[in-house]
Amino acid sequence: MLALQPASIAWDSSQIEINDGATTDQFSGSAATLSVVAVMDELIAWATSTFVGTFTWAWTRDATTGGAIITLAVDAGTVTLEATNADAQAGYGLSAGVHGAAASHTFDVAAAGTWAPVSQMMVSGNLRTLDRGDACGDGAIRPGSPGIATNQPTAQAIGTALEAGRFAEQLADAASPRRAHLYQLHTDTWLELALGQVTRSPHGLMHYRFELDAAGDAL
Numbered sequence: 001m002l003a004l005q006p007a008s009i010a011w012d013s014s015q016i017e018i019n020d021g022a023t024t025d026q027f028s029g030s031a032a033t034l035s036v037v038a039v040m041d042e043l044i045a046w047a048t049s050t051f052v053g054t055f056t057w058a059w060t061r062d063a064t065t066g067g068a069i070i071t072l073a074v075d076a077g078t079v080t081l082e083a084t085n086a087d088a089q090a091g092y093g094l095s096a097g098v099h100g101a102a103a104s105h106t107f108d109v110a111a112a113g114t115w116a117p118v119s120q121m122m123v124s125g126n127l128r129t130l131d132r133g134d135a136c137g138d139g140a141i142r143p144g145s146p147g148i149a150t151n152q153p154t155a156q157a158i159g160t161a162l163e164a165g166r167f168a169e170q171l172a173d174a175a176s177p178r179r180a181h182l183y184q185l186h187t188d189t190w191l192e193l194a195l196g197q198v199t200r201s202p203h204g205l206m207h208y209r210f211e212l213d214a215a216g217d218a219l
Contacts, residue, residue, distance in 0.1 A: 001059055001061070001068045001112070001114060001116045001120075001121070001183045001202075001204075002017070002113065002114070002115045002121060002180050002181070002183075002212075003035040003036050003037045003068070003112060003113050003114050003115075003180060003181045003182075004035060004113040004114075004115070004134060004170050004173075004174045004175075004178060004179070004180045004195075005033050005034060005035045005174060005175040005178070005179050005180070006091070006112040006113040006128060006170070006173050006174065006210065007033075007173055007174060007175040007176075008090070008112070008173050009087050009090060009091040009112050009113075010029070010032045011028065011029030011030075011031060011034045011039050011087070012028050012029050012030065012031055012032045012091070013028060013030050013032075013034060013083065013085070013087055014028060014029060014039075014080065014083075014087035014088035014091045015027070015083075015084045015085055015088055015093070016043070016082070016083050016084070016088050016092065016212070017081070017082045017084050018047060018050075018051065018079050018080070018081060019079060019080045020051045020053075020074075020077055020078070020079045021050055021077065021078070021079075021101070022050060022052075023050065024211045025050050025051075026199070027042075027043055027046050027047070027166070027216075029042060029208065030042055030095075033175045033179075035113055035179065035180060035181045036070065036091065036092070036111040036112060036113055037181035037190055038181065039091070039092075040057040040070060040072075041057075042094060043055075043057070043072070044056060044057055044072075047074070051074070051079065052076050052077055053066070053074040053075050053076030053077055054075050054076070055072065055073065055074050055075075056072075056073050056074075056075075057070060057071065057072050057073070058070075058071045058073075059071070059111075059114070059116070059138055060106075060156050061116035062109070062110045062116065065109070065110045065162070065166055066104060066110075066115065066116060066117065066159065066160075066162045066163040066165070066166035066167070067093075067109075067110025067111065067114040067115060067116060067166055067170075068110055068111060068114035068115075068116040069093060069106060069107055069108075069109065069110055069111070070092060070093060070106075070107045070111050071104060071105065071106045071107070072104070072105045072107075073104040073105070074103055074104075075103075077103070078101040078102050078103050079098060079101065079102070079103075079105075079108045080098055080099060080101050081087070081094070081098070081099040081105050082094075082097065082098045082099065083095075085130070088114055090109065091112045092107055092111055092112075092123075093107040093108055093109040093110055093112070094107050094108055095108040095109075106143035112173075113173070113180075114170070115163065115166055115167050115170055116163075117157040117158060117159035117163045117164065117167075117208075117210065118158060118159055118160060119157050119158035119159065120156055120157070120183075120185055121156070121157050121182055121183065121184070121185070122156045122157065123153050123154070123155050123156075123182065123184050124153060124154050124156070127146065129188075131135070153191075153193065153214050154211060154212065154213060154214070155182055155211070155212040155214055156209065156210065156211050156212070157209075157210045157212075158203055158205065158207050158208070158209055158210075159208055159210060160206060160207055160208070161206070161208075163208075163210075164208050164210075167198075167210065171198065174195075177194055178193050178194065178195040179192065179193070179194055179195075180192070180193050180194075180214075181193075193214040194214060195212055195214055196212075196214060197212075197213045198210065198211070198213075199211045200213050
């Protein structure tokens with residue numbers, strides 16, 4: 001899954017309200033421009049420190065849109081959930097109104113900025129590089145040095161016409177510069193990348209190959 005920072009969502013005013021039966025509190029993102037990955041990481045850290053139980057989040061591919069649907073869960077008790085304004089509803093993919101008490105809430109539609117192609121994502125060349133020579137410090141030879149070393153990975157995916165349309169919509173709404181979080185399956189980690197050129201080419205009869213130029217350590 002790839003999560004762009006959408007220009008149409010102001011995460012710092014996209015309020016979500018949680019009630020665990022004893023405490024009610026509201027959360028908003030730390031900045032206006034964030035990806036939903038960064039927002040959900042902030043949300044579970046805040047919720048775990050505010051309510052009883054440990055909160056986690058996950059995502060699943062939405063086969064109807066090619067986006068990603070978020071699930072929020074708590075390991076103790078139940079909580080109600082409400083996205084109290086339009087930015088929160090569109091950003092998280094939560095319909096208006098209070099979602100009844102449950103230990104796990106699967107949101108209603110794909111979150112803003114998300115893209116989940118059928119092949120998942122492949123990242124290659126995500127290595128810190130220098131034009132020439134080595135960099136060292138404190139007696140250790142290092143493969144790179146902040147300020148002069150960069151990551152220039154390539155991300156690839158296979159998708160259908162559905163994903164092609166979804167990706168075009170999300171790119172059109174992406175904040176500038178285009179920052180994104182990309183989930184790398186084999187390392188079970190999120191990479192933060194700055195996206196460059198995106199190319200699409202036919203792949204078989206009913207699929208496309210997407211290639212995304214990127215720079216690591218996104219600015």
